[in-house]
Amino acid sequence: MQYRRFRAPDMQKAIRKIRDAVGPDAVIMSNKRLPTGEVEILIAIDYDGSMTPKNGPQNKAEPSAVSAPIDSPSAAKPSASYQERIEQARNMSGASAPKAKGEAYEVFEEAPAPAPKRYVEPEPAIQEDLSIRPHVQERPSPDEEKLRAMEKELEQVRRLLEQTQEDKQQAVAQSAVAKRQTLDQRLQQQLKTLGLSDRVIEKIVADLSLTGREEDWKKALSHLADSIPIRSSSEAFSGCIAFMGPTGVGKTTTIGKIAAQYVLKYGSNSVVLITTDTYRIAAHEQLRTFGRILNVPVEVVNEYTDLNEVLDKYSEYSLILVDTAGMNPRDRNLERQLAMMKRARGYLKKLLVLPCTSQRQVLKTVVDVYSQIQLDGCVLSKLDESASLGEAISVVIEEGLPVMYVADGQRIPDDIEPARAHNLISRAVYTAEQFGQLYGVLKYGS
Template identity: 30%
Template sequence: MRVKRYVVDSMPDALQKIRTDLGNDAVIINTKEIRSGGFLGMFSKKKIEVIAATDTAIPAGGAMTSNAATTGAIPKPELNVVPAAPMRFGTAAYGAQRERREQPPLSFPEVPDVLPVTGQAAAAAAQPAGATMVKPREELLMDEIRQMKEMMLKLTRQGTVQEAVNPVLKELEARLLRQELDPLLVEELLMNVSKEAEAEGAELTEEWASSSLKRQLEAMLCSSKNKSIAADTRIAHFVGPTGVGKTTTIAKLAAEQVLKHHRKVGFITSDTYRIAAVEQLKTYATILNVPLEVVFSPLDLNRAFEQLRDCDLIFMDTAGRNFRNEMYVSELNALLKSNGKSETYLVLSMTTKYKDMQAITHNFCKFKLDKVLFTKMDETDSYGSVVNLIREFGLQTSYIANGQSVPDDIQELNEHQLIDLILEAGKS
């Protein structure tokens, strides 16, 4: 018996080589995926290892013995060689197990020319019993394209050294990932750094690369739109999940409007689910000497607006619920009625995992959402979720809260300061 091992890119390549080397009587004993090539163990390509054998000594040209060529019968294998779950090669029943030795020889049709194999049906037909699943040609091609894309993203301006080897880019990548920026965004940013360096013929130093990253992040985050509550806004709605600090944030902004802008302010709360929530806002209302109305359903809103008709600005505090559930968002949307110009602020905590932020924002974006406000900046050293959220949803930023003191610990979000924190605080 002749046994040969082939390492190929796809099964059609293997079939052609086996047919040429071993002839039509060859059987495939085993197939499995392996990885080969690459640089320092990275970016290796997927290959397929195929073990094939034939029961008779066949010339190198792939010619069969005269008996096999004449009758098309399968030569009887040697008694001491029984391949494990072998496959008949070149037939429509390519995936079936080979017949037991005691059965009579079967007719063996001529093997057709090997054509490109496409589709899941062709992959299933080429799958032997007990063998490792072999991907269709299209999937193998897409895998190679993805690997090539990853490799291109990690080439330096010379095109011969990977960015991961460059200590400057490697450190910047680690720094951005520690700040929990999206890995795909990190790759895009660093690729642009390399392109800029190549275009300008600049040396890729840490200072130059950091400056390039700052420019990119500023272009992504900075906006000329007004972050604060507009002067002609009549109602400011504050929505968001539980525990993000909506009530405290409202108190801070209300104090700013009363003390700094001298506007007459009123409160409406629909947070009747949380124990002492109404009492908390009532305490702030007493301190600021502003009226407070409690609503239990959308039907109570008109009454509340009528009671606060003399106010210049009304802050509406909504109940914190599990807003990953779209049903709760729909219920809340019924409360966001306007009696004049309004703004809706989505309040999110910077200590929340980005995956949860993403789900919450996705549900709220189906309704009216004007700005996003971040809280608890003082409770985290990771700021990348802000960049991810703004980039993915295109939200307009507003305020950022960095403590519990009323009214001091709140300010308009400063993108330049945030970028410096991302690049500097990420240092190890």
């Protein structure tokens, strides 16, 4: 057999070291504690139970060996060859020789060698006895105690400063939010005086960076003007245009204004007026009156004629203005009117006339009904009669309907012009201020 010694600070570490180096087949022959406090274990490699203890290493200083394999499941029994050697030794000593009669003798049977015992790791209490007890920490010096106290105080100060900084940042953020909310509410209240819808107001305010100064109002009005869809002014007063809308919105008057401006600028040779309003008695008489005054031809489209044939007849003209019948959105005859517009030539631009005197919901309903014919834009009429332009402005922004003309009076041909967003917003602010003052006078007296 081969023998090896292992040293470790305690028994547990020594056993772990033996397992890592040799494996579970090693057998502990002896163990002892050295003067240095370490534990020394003697193990046998390739242990053979048939060998007598005298074949092992001789070390008088060592205590009696405790032969135990590291991971043996049970205690090993003496081998058969060892028992045979005991019998041979008994025979050689004369135990089998004949004795004299009456001679007494004893036969000492050699006890079998003790079986190697399996090593079991000691319980915590036993392990504490085998291992070296931890070294008792000495009491720190006064200087060390002061240093540790200072470190604790510095740590507390650091945490206090961090908490103070976090509280300050949170307070600043809350103050900024409160200030922003105050500025938003103030600006929203100002925009409501124009008659704008909540949806448009929220969009305008959300897109701005407010400072609480007078420039916030100017920035809001400028952003509002940029939000209004405008049809290019270069397309105004030219081409083939049909004007549609409910009754009394100013379709015929708008046509008379545009025709008069064109005749004054270019002459009457390239202008023609067309009407499809055959539902009312003498409905086309007003348009014929404009034709006689301007000296331009007037055509009436009825159930016996086709709109496309009339458009083809005057296709050479620079300006063709088509007047349609004014109908309530719930009128059944409106479907026939819209069907005729759907069948019209593709170059016919369709404009919806929206009066600024109507409520926002009424305007929105009209847009929804007429949008099935793919409107090219709109005309905002009766600006001079409205107490608030915000309702009409909100509808064109929300519906994305471009504004082509604005009409603000009954005078022909003066009270109409191509739409300009900033002029429209200026007019809305002026209208709100004028009617706000009038309302105050009526409510509180002069």
